[in-house]
Amino acid sequence: MHDDPRPDFLRNFCGKGQGPKPERLGIRLDESGTFLSEPGNTVVCHVVPDSPTQRAMIKVRDRLRELDRNGHFAWTPVSSYHMTVFNGVIESQREQDHWPAELALEASIADTTHYLMPRLTGARPAAPFSVKLDRITPFGLRVSGATSGDQEIIKDFRERLAQRFGYRKPDHDSYGLHLTMAYIVRWLPSEAVETYLPALQQMTAAFQAEIPVLELGPADFCTFENMNHFEPVLRLS
Template sequence: MAYETNDAFAENFTEIGKDAPPRYLGIRFDATGTFMPTPGNTVVSHVVPGSRTEAALARVRQGLMDLPYGDRFAYTPVSSHHMTVFQGIIEGRRKPDYWPEGVALDAAVEQTTSLFLDRLSSFPRGDPFHMKVVSVTPLGLVLEGATERDEYTVRALRDDLVGPFGYRHPDHDSYTFHITMAYPKAWLPAGAEAAYLPALAALKDSLAQEIDMVELGAPAFCEFTDMTEFRPLKFLS
């Protein structure tokens, strides 16, 4: 998720070389930016409600909305901001490596949620970790452990969750931690990077003056019906 160069930004966000609409249009949200039903479950750490981080991230979100062509993105609510620790299952992604081993690919989402809750009932309490912001992108924030120890701790937690969930995503080891604030509804025009890259850098610098680390709650196994709310069912630390 490194978009700091013109070529990387253009490849990921502009219309250049694209012959299809953005990946989640018509799946997670519609052309108006209204989020659609996409039930699933996941392990996330929510941004602490009422914290300095929540307020700072709300300002970043508004900054993204105010950018040229900001209306080409669907924005998640501030109350939903979180960092995914381990990807659960989601409707529309029913295939091996993304679905618990031994569970039918047509099983109801609610069945997997009950299964995971049962398996997590004796999950050991994990060590705390802290995250910092690496960069601001049109989609939100890229994060990493505040120290090498923090990075090791959160990735060890991901490793430990492979057992209860019964799968290991292909990007398990290379996964980039992030906080999603927006999804593209339409590609940006060619050349948009000229305005976006300096603006994103300025948002990152402004954010760094407000917070040193991202205030996150304890990792929690959650259920969701769409991308606007992730309801905790069990805290893991």
């Protein structure tokens, strides 16, 4: 049996208890679904282009779009699909536990990238690892290491990256690996659960049968201007 997505679904996508609007609205994207400038850097593994994994994700995206008849989500380009290994700095989170300890919070994003490049160049490359789908949500895929060994490799890699980046975010230990395909613009109504849950469960089962292990590229240190493109600047695995 798959994990019941109901708790995450209600907490993350329905408006009850969430406040008047999604917290990233007006920062990451606007009400029309246009992605705004929010530069930063990050460590990601891109989905291999033209792979069975990418094609399966496109099918998931198309089905999710069918469910989202009233435009509650903004969709990222297929070329941007990736799994975040470690969150770098981002313009909207200039906070001490999200920022290299040796740099001022006022440092430009370009300066943080320049600072991090030699630190990451000297890092031990990550060992190969694989991930599998845990479940599909309205925004994309939740994944984890394909085996316990893969999970340990990812955990060790993230620990070493935290040392190189010079900060450890509050959710470091609880961070859930994922591949984002969409961002929410408006909360879904609570009655959407009845439509989404069976569809999400069916999509999860179909994807797991078709793609037992996701085809991801190597881990890259990337820069970005918004959520539409992540430009590799340094190979880390």
